[in-house]
Amino acid sequence: MLKIIYGLSMAWLLLGCMGPGVDRSDSLIVIDAGHGGHDSGAIGAGLYEKDLVLRIAQKTADAFKDMGYNVYLTRDNDRFIKLSGRTKIADRKDAKVFISIHANAIANKSRFTKAEGIETYFLQKTRDAKSQRIAARENAAVLQGADALSKNVIIDSVLNGPKIIESNKLAIDVQNKIMKNVKSHYSDAKNGGVRPAPFYVLVGASRPSILVEVGYITNPKERERLFTSDYQKRIAKGIVAGATRYIDNRKKELGF
Numbered sequence: 473m474l475k476i477i478y479g480l481s482m483a484w485l486l487l488g489c490m491g492p493g494v495d496r497s498d499s500l501i502v503i504d505a506g507h508g509g510h511d512s513g514a515i516g517a518g519l520y521e522k523d524l525v526l527r528i529a530q531k532t533a534d535a536f537k538d539m540g541y542n543v544y545l546t547r548d549n550d551r552f553i554k555l556s557g558r559t560k561i562a563d564r565k566d567a568k569v570f571i572s573i574h575a576n577a578i579a580n581k582s583r584f585t586k587a588e589g590i591e592t593y594f595l596q597k598t599r600d601a602k603s604q605r606i607a608a609r610e611n612a613a614v615l616q617g618a619d620a621l622s623k624n625v626i627i628d629s630v631l632n633g634p635k636i637i638e639s640n641k642l643a644i645d646v647q648n649k650i651m652k653n654v655k656s657h658y659s660d661a662k663n664g665g666v667r668p669a670p671f672y673v674l675v676g677a678s679r680p681s682i683l684v685e686v687g688y689i690t691n692p693k694e695r696e697r698l699f700t701s702d703y704q705k706r707i708a709k710g711i712v713a714g715a716t717r718y719i720d721n722r723k724k725e726l727g728f
């Protein structure tokens with residue numbers, strides 16, 4: 473008898489942990505794997521950012537689907553999509569949030585082993601030199617060939633993003649959960665924090681939008697981890713846990 477009661481209570485506990493099947497199918501998440509096609513993004517030891525972020529984006533999409541969300545990937549293979557088209561997809565699909573996934577790099581070889589860490593960005597103009605440098609690199613595909621005046625026009629248009637506060641909140645939740653997931657196994661993983669930066673891919677987004685820099689592809693230690701399935705899954709699950717926390721809190725606040 474005791475055994476049966478024990479068995480029943482374990483089953484009940486297990487069901488409780490899994491949740492009573494929360495219906496999240498009304499929430500569409502757009503995941504954007506950075507770069508693609510002729511735009512390889514950053515390169516570290518012959519490995520391409522575009523390939524790494526596609527793998528993480530696919531794992532993130534799978535993890536969102538496991539939670540019952542609807543998911544749309546801006547690219548599911550190695551092709552180039554204009555930056556300006558990426559947030560438009562999120563608008564057209566009426567996504568709840570837009571999450572762009574990138575990997576970081578540093579040009580100065582003497583700093584390859586020093587520059588490391590996971591960072592989450594939201595769209596805002598900043599005076600911080602480091603954030604400006606990273607945004608300039610990620611924006612290169614758009615700004616290439618543009619003259620100084622049009623560069624300023626492009627960067628200034630960044631300021632009109634209506635969702636800065638919401639995006640900041642989403643960035644905080646996602647960054648916290650990624651770090652929690654990664655640090656539970658890689659205790660020395662560096663938390664680069666949440667930062668504002670003028671990323672062109674986030675311009676014009678009419679919904680909460682963030683850009684995750686999953687780590688430095690130029691850092692040997694971080695690169696090795698980034699290209700393992702385990703590390704990629706930890707980042708993916710962190711993104712999903714963070715976005716879920718954000719969406720659940722907004723639902724409570726304003727029927728989001």
Ligand SMILES: [Zn+2]
Pocket residue numbers: 506507513514521573574575610
């Ligand atoms: Zn990138």
